[in-house]
Amino acid sequence: MTATATATRKLSDRGHRILFELALHDGQWVDVIDIYTRLGLTSHQVRNALNELISAGIAERKRSLVASKTGCRRTHRTCLRLTDKTSEASA
Numbered sequence: 001m002t003a004t005a006t007a008t009r010k011l012s013d014r015g016h017r018i019l020f021e022l023a024l025h026d027g028q029w030v031d032v033i034d035i036y037t038r039l040g041l042t043s044h045q046v047r048n049a050l051n052e053l054i055s056a057g058i059a060e061r062k063r064s065l066v067a068s069k070t071g072c073r074r075t076h077r078t079c080l081r082l083t084d085k086t087s088e089a090s091a
Contacts, residue, residue: 010056014041014049022059022082029062029079050080057083 011019021035036046053059059080066077 011052012049014039014046015052018046018049018053018080019058019082022053022080025081027081027084029081032078032080035080053080059083 017039018035021038022030032043032046032050036043039046050059050061054061060083062079062081063076064079065074067074
């Protein structure tokens with residue numbers, strides 16, 4: 001059994017759902033907004049599950065600074081992807 005399979009046993013139901021959603025994107029960066037929208041959840045409902053995946057070493061996070069459409073307000077956009085180890089283990 002791989003280390004990744006052992007780590008996923010401790011994940012919540014939402015953690016597993018997010019893991020499967022990330023697996024559909026083949027290691028590409030996925031916006032958190034896209035993840036919770038596709039799963040029919042809110043940002044608050046996925047927050048703990050995302051942290052579970054990151055602390056288990058299954059996923060990695062990238063934050064980038066983006067401007068609003070009007071350009072007067074800047075905010076952070078968070079994206080996730082499966083780590084390379086996870087992608088190799090599932091292949």
